[in-house]
Amino acid sequence: LVPHEAPLEWVAGGGLVFAVALFWVKLKKNEAYGDSLVELVGQSVFTGDAGQAAELGRLDNATAFRLADLMQQAASHPVAINYADMLESLAPEYAGEAMLSVYPSLPPKLQDQLLLRLARLAPSNWEAIAMEAAQHGDAHLVETTARLLLAADCPAAKAQAQNWLDADSPRLQSAAAVGCLHGDATEPALRAKSREVLERFLTSRDSADYLAALGALAAMPHEDLLPWVRPMLVDDSARARALALKVWSRCPQSEGSGAARELDAAMRDASHEVRAAAIRAAAQLQLPNMPALDWLGGALRDPDYRVRQVAHAFARSFMPKHREGWVKALTQRETDFELQTVMVSELSATDIESKATLLRQASERHARHARNKLLIMENIPHAEKAFSQEYQLLKQVLREEARRHLDAVLHILGCLDHGQQMRYIRAGLASRDKHLWAQALESAMQLKKEGHLFRELAILFEAERESSPLGGEPPAGNALGAWLDWCQEYGSEWLAQCAKYCQGKSRVEP
Amino acid sequence: MNQHLERVLLLTKVPLFSYLRTDQLNRLAPLLEPVAWPKGARIFDMGDMGLEFYVITEGRIGISVATDPSQHIFINELKAGDSLGEMALIDNEPRSATAHVLEDTQAFALDKEKLHGLLMAYPELGIGMLRALSQRLRALTPRLVKTSK
Numbered sequence: 001l002v003p004h005e006a007p008l009e010w011v012a013g014g015g016l017v018f019a020v021a022l023f024w025v026k027l028k029k030n031e032a033y034g035d036s037l038v039e040l041v042g043q044s045v046f047t048g049d050a051g052q053a054a055e056l057g058r059l060d061n062a063t064a065f066r067l068a069d070l071m072q073q074a075a076s077h078p079v080a081i082n083y084a085d086m087l088e089s090l091a092p093e094y095a096g097e098a099m100l101s102v103y104p105s106l107p108p109k110l111q112d113q114l115l116l117r118l119a120r121l122a123p124s125n126w127e128a129i130a131m132e133a134a135q136h137g138d139a140h141l142v143e144t145t146a147r148l149l150l151a152a153d154c155p156a157a158k159a160q161a162q163n164w165l166d167a168d169s170p171r172l173q174s175a176a177a178v179g180c181l182h183g184d185a186t187e188p189a190l191r192a193k194s195r196e197v198l199e200r201f202l203t204s205r206d207s208a209d210y211l212a213a214l215g216a217l218a219a220m221p222h223e224d225l226l227p228w229v230r231p232m233l234v235d236d237s238a239r240a241r242a243l244a245l246k247v248w249s250r251c252p253q254s255e256g257s258g259a260a261r262e263l264d265a266a267m268r269d270a271s272h273e274v275r276a277a278a279i280r281a282a283a284q285l286q287l288p289n290m291p292a293l294d295w296l297g298g299a300l301r302d303p304d305y306r307v308r309q310v311a312h313a314f315a316r317s318f319m320p321k322h323r324e325g326w327v328k329a330l331t332q333r334e335t336d337f338e339l340q341t342v343m344v345s346e347l348s349a350t351d352i353e354s355k356a357t358l359l360r361q362a363s364e365r366h367a368r369h370a371r372n373k374l375l376i377m378e379n380i381p382h383a384e385k386a387f388s389q390e391y392q393l394l395k396q397v398l399r400e401e402a403r404r405h406l407d408a409v410l411h412i413l414g415c416l417d418h419g420q421q422m423r424y425i426r427a428g429l430a431s432r433d434k435h436l437w438a439q440a441l442e443s444a445m446q447l448k449k450e451g452h453l454f455r456e457l458a459i460l461f462e463a464e465r466e467s468s469p470l471g472g473e474p475p476a477g478n479a480l481g482a483w484l485d486w487c488q489e490y491g492s493e494w495l496a497q498c499a500k501y502c503q504g505k506s507r508v509e510p
Numbered sequence: 511m512n513q514h515l516e517r518v519l520l521l522t523k524v525p526l527f528s529y530l531r532t533d534q535l536n537r538l539a540p541l542l543e544p545v546a547w548p549k550g551a552r553i554f555d556m557g558d559m560g561l562e563f564y565v566i567t568e569g570r571i572g573i574s575v576a577t578d579p580s581q582h583i584f585i586n587e588l589k590a591g592d593s594l595g596e597m598a599l600i601d602n603e604p605r606s607a608t609a610h611v612l613e614d615t616q617a618f619a620l621d622k623e624k625l626h627g628l629l630m631a632y633p634e635l636g637i638g639m640l641r642a643l644s645q646r647l648r649a650l651t652p653r654l655v656k657t658s659k
Contacts, residue, residue: 303537305630393519393532400531494533501512 030060064091068098077110084117096121100129108137112144119148127154143175147216150179153186165193170212173197178216181224195224202228207237214243223251233262238271245274249281260290267295272304279307283314292318293329297339312342319346323354330362334369335492337404341411348415356416363412367456369490370405373398374463375474376483390502397495398487402464409457413450421447429461437461514539517618524565526593526642529634538628542618553594553609555579560598560605562619566590569615579608586649587612593642599625600639 059067064087071083087095099114100123106114111133118126127149134145146164149157157179164176177194180186186194201213202225214232217225225247232244245266263285266278279299282290296318299311320326326347333339344362347355377398380391410429414422421443428440441461444454463470475490476482487499517539521527527535545564547553553564553571556579571594572584585607588594598605599622620628629636 301537303631304627389519390515393515393522396522397532400533492533494536497536498515501515 059091061094064094064098065101068102072102072105077113080110081113084114088117096123096126100126103129104133108141111137112141115144115148119152127152127156131156139169139172143172146172147175147179147220150176151182151220153183161190165197170201170209171215174201174212174216178220178222181222182220198225199228211240211243214240214247218243218246221247221250226251233266238274241266241269241271242273242277245277245281249284259285260287263290267298272307275299275302275304275307276310279311280314283317286317293333293339297333297336300338300342315342316346319343323352326352326358330358331365334365335401337408340408344412344415359412359416363409363453366405366408367453367460370402370460371470372475373402373405374460374470375472376487377402378470379474390505394498394502397498399464401492401495402460406457406460406464409453520567524591526565526638527635529638530632534632538632541624541628542620544616545619546616547611549611549614551611552579553611554605556605556608558605560595562621563593563595563599563625564617564619565593566615566617570612571615572610572612574608574610582610585653596639
């Protein structure tokens with residue numbers, strides 16, 4: 001690019017101008033990038049998915065501080081926390097300082113929620129600012145500050161430790177005691193007193209005392225207190241049981257004998273809070289012989305949506321770790337539809353080499369089950385007593401299960417399709433508009449690999465939706481009794497229950 | 511028929527639950543409390559606080575908005591499969607009408623806490639409730655038009 005006869009000064013000057021221009025463009029680009037990210041974050045575009053936002057790139061120092069200003073101006077606490085999440089993901093190196101710059105002017109409740117992040121990020125002087133803020137904060141903020149600063153061996157907090165341990169509030173006493181136990185440089189006398197405080201509260205009959213101790217320990221578990229926490233797993237208070245589970249599952253000694261039995265009991269607890277804590281605890285403990293899929297399946301079907309949410313969030317921890325485990329799990333739990341859906345999604349997200357084959361095999365099995373159930377349903381009208389209420393219910397259950405198998409096939413095909421084409425096909429197939437449905441099916445059949453499966457699906461959908469005859473022989477021959485046996489063997493628990501009832505009814509009324 | 515399965519079967523015929531599958535009804539059925547009233551009884555009066563809502567399984571109920579609850583002037587009649595009392599449980603306002611039992615009636619009752627739990631567990635139930643409420647609104651519209659004329 002540079003002519004041979006060009007003077008050296010010209011070349012150097014040109015290079016300098018070019019470098020300055022490039023630097024200026026880069027600065028402007030960073031500024032624009034920062035602006036757009038702040039704008040997007042401000043509009044909560046990335047709400048709840050900090051990991052995804054982190055993939056977009058990092059924020060510079062100035063933008064991080066602008067984000068912290070926005071956090072200060074946020075209309076609600078969840079939005080402010082969203083900013084904090086973004087700061088931690090997008091600018092981990094500046095997040096602590098940026099948060100600390102606005103921390104004193106935030107409301108105490110928000111300070112309370114941010115303090116753990118500050119402790120984690122540990123920007124310089126955070127202890128002094130937190131200590132100062134606690135002087136003007138509410139009781140909760142003082143408790144959190146005491147716990148975190150004592151655990152961080154902050155000298156100013158240590159000077160207050162004795163007062164906190166002698167305070168009137170069991171919550172403040174417990175928080176300070178837990179903080180002292182976690183501090184590496186806590187004096188032996190203070191450590192002993194902290195243990196004594198927590199032991200006293202954990203053995204107290206007053207719920208305010210033991211809930212205070214359990215609450216502080218749940219935030220920062222300590223294995224030394226486990227012998228006093230464990231009996232709380234069967235306490236009358238659901239809150240105490242849930243907190244005890246949280247503490248117990250986060251201590252390394254927990255994997256002792258009887259742990260699976262205690263977790264199993266907690267999974268069936270009357271309180272949703274305990275059931276949610278139990279599934280979280282099981283995910284954390286990873287006991288060697290725990291019935292992982294039984295527990296997860298139960299939690300995914302839980303009548304309380306909060307338990308289901310926790311089960312979905314921790315599902316990955318319960319999944320098989322190798323190919324054989326997946327084969328067994330997918331075949332043995334075909335009629336646990338909620339679990340099957342989660343397993344399929346999780347398997348498709350793994351690096352297991354043969355996952356596509358495993359998923360295709362599972363989809364073919366589901367299609368076969370759908371066909372068998374529709375065939376039995378189709379043939380029941382020809383059977384004796386077919387019009388009795390029990391058989392009407394049985395037919396309805398068979399239809400619903402066939403539909404769920406078909407949905408499972410579509411879900412699997414969706415997971416196999418990286419081009420997202422299947423998403424549109426699935427939406428079309430879910431439509432009640434016949435034209436849209438037919439169009440979606442037509443598109444599906446064009447897919448090379450899955451074309452044959454879609455042709456089968458077309459027939460099955462037609463049979464399920466329009467009751468058009470499938471033809472062919474139902475599984476296990478042509479006798480009603482054999483179909484009822486088949487339903488009990490291959491159907492879900494609910495289908496088996498209905499079939500069993502019909503069978504009992506047939507015996508009583510021959 | 512087995513009492514539980516019978517209850518599930520009954521629920522399949524209630525429009526409110528029509529968006530739920532039978533396995534969901536199987537889990538929901540034990541939460542419902544069977545209740546019964548003789549002909550002539552009043553289930554609730556206008557202005558009462560709403561604690562429960564009901565799904566009629568047998569019988570007939572007249573809905574009155576007369577200020578005197580003993581008056582038998584009905585704006586609507588409910589039969590098996592219909593539901594009543596859900597409005598007060600959703601908006602926490604007192605009952606907007608009086609419910610008179612016109613024939614011996616049997617129903618399933620569901621209290622507020624359980625209803626809220628079920629709505630969280632089975633959002634499809636909310637769609638069923640919306641459908642029932644909008645059908646009721648549609649049924650009332652011609653009468654309103656007639657009254658305004």
